[in-house]
Ligand SMILES: *[C@@H]1O[C@H](CO)[C@@H](O)[C@H](O)[C@H]1NC(C)=O
Ligand SMILES: *[C@@H]1O[C@H](CO)[C@@H](O)[C@H](O)[C@H]1NC(C)=O
Ligand SMILES: *[C@@H]1O[C@H](CO)[C@@H](O)[C@H](O)[C@H]1NC(C)=O
Ligand SMILES: *[C@@H]1O[C@H](CO)[C@@H](O)[C@H](O)[C@H]1NC(C)=O
Ligand SMILES: *[C@@H]1O[C@H](CO)[C@@H](O)[C@H](O)[C@H]1NC(C)=O
Ligand SMILES: *[C@@H]1O[C@H](CO)[C@@H](O)[C@H](O)[C@H]1NC(C)=O
């Protein structure tokens with residue numbers, strides 16, 4: 449080929465290439481990119497599409513506002529900036545951080561054109577990170593395993609830490625802006641996904657850790673009705689204890705304001721505090737938020753047109769007052785194992801508990817005349833016996849902590865929801881490359897918090913390695929994709945794939961809690977935690993009072 453020939457070839461090549469990646473959305477056009485999986489398949493990606501106006505200035509802390517239409521073609525070819533975070537994230541946003549961070553990423557297994565029938569099921573992923581870290585970046589969530597199943601995948605950024613969760617607990621700064629971001633991204637998905645080949649009536653939301661809590665919050669928000677037809681919560685759910693009380697939320701907001709202007713006191717109005725915080729440099733907000741404990745998080749808002757969540761969560765769940773969609777919910781076999789770097793730190797935790805058993809009491813309002821010590825003694829006895837000590841029983845430290853932070857709420861939600869919708873409960877116990885943990889405690893489970901995620905997405909820092917890793921991925925992704933497509937992880941109108949060992953994953957019934965144990969094998973069995981469920985029911989019913997917010 450002479451140089452003119454290759455020029456023409458390149459021109460034709462590039463224009464074809466460009467065309468198939470151009471998608472015309474009602475509000476503007478976007479150009480994407482392709483990428484190849486290691487087995488040579490080509491996938492399509494449109495990354496960094498704005499779904500809300502940049503939440504700057506007077507929009508800081510406020511509910512997100514829909515993005516305005518744009519002219520020309522938006523290059524949706526790389527991850528845009530992530531939202532500001534605090535602490536040390538597992539993976540940092542690859543393009544750095546900005547307040548202008550409200551973007552979605554869309555992935556498709558197929559090129560799209562006018563003839564594409566918008567019939568693909570859509571997976572909408574909400575990342576974790578304690579509501580103060582994380583992003584929807586490709587390096588954390590390469591969705592290749594789901595694309596291979598023919599799904600469209602959407603990942604998002606939402607505002608984090610103070611920028612996403614500061615509240616004055618009145619109608620000045622309602623709070624939960626980060627959850628409202630997620631909801632607006634779901635609205636965007638409903639309105640735009642058909643142009644990528646997705647079925648807008650066939651969206652399933654999925655999240656892990658704070659992402660599971662986010663999915664759980666979307667389930668409770670009346671405004672989410674109609675935005676999704678299924679929900680998946682892993683290691684975090686609607687009942688997880690993340691809520692700030694009115695008092696705590698106000699305290700955090702005024703504390704942050706007083707760091708920026710030391711003259712701020714409780715006597716300053718919400719409006720004064722809001723104005724101060726909206727005009728402060730974002731770097732200051734983040735720097736000071738970084739040092740503040742407890743973390744900024746969800747609140748029950750006052751009633752207003754823009755509020756997301758106003759009623760106690762447990763009661764909503766119990767009364768069927770939630771978005772009634774089929775659900776997968778579960779936990780890893782020893783979630784809190786991930787908290788400890790070595791045996792000594794676990795021993796220290798045991799000693800702290802022994803020194804003050806009151807630490808065992810959940811964040812529950814206690815009835816009048818109830819002595820917290822009495823409740824603590826009962827919990828202590830349940831876990832280590834009357835004469836036992838936590839320092840001498842390290843598996844009990846983990847058992848108590850994992851149950852307190854994860855298992856109890858997971859079971860409770862499964863049981864409550866199962867009165868209204870099919871709920872599939874699992875326990876993930878497969879010990880694979882990503883579950884590599886610092887400590888091993890005989891008598892405790894082996895899979896800590898977050899170790900499930902790399903089986904669903906390729907996470908750059910935690911690649912799968914062994915054959916059994918990949919078999920487990922295949923099982924999980926098959927079960928999850930079946931659920932996303934048909935609302936049932938093991939539908940009987942499909943030939944039972946060998947990879948699923950011909951199991952039938954039955955839904956939980958309120959009187960018969962079965963769970964799928966996902967380990968070296970798949971085993972559906974009666975819950976191992978019946979005794980614990982009865983015990984914790986007794987603790988809540990005896991010592992606390994309605995309405996409950998968490999459990
Ligand atoms: C287009 O933008 C307008 C104005 O922000 C918004 O109301 C509408 O929902 C958007 N349409 C789509 C399909 O996103
Ligand atoms: C988008 O990318 C193309 C090709 O790299 C480039 O020519 C164009 O200037 C870019 N557009 C914008 C708005 O950045
Ligand atoms: C889209 O999904 C809905 C609900 O899951 C389903 O009823 C409908 O048939 C699907 N549409 C197409 C075009 O596949
Ligand atoms: C979507 O529609 C196309 C074209 O009609 C068809 O070939 C394909 O099987 C359908 N896919 C799904 C998931 O329904
Ligand atoms: C990503 O996942 C796919 C599907 O399981 C796999 O084929 C591929 O090797 C993975 N890529 C990387 C870089 O781990
Ligand atoms: C806080 O209240 C004091 C006393 O009313 C007032 O002087 C000050 O301007 C207020 N601060 C801000 C930032 O509005």
Ligand SMILES: *[C@@H]1O[C@H](CO)[C@@H](O)[C@H](O)[C@H]1NC(C)=O
Nearest residue numbers: 829830832833834835836837
């Ligand atoms: C607990 O300690 C008390 C007093 O030392 C003793 O009487 C009792 O038998 C012990 N109970 C158990 C279950 O070991």
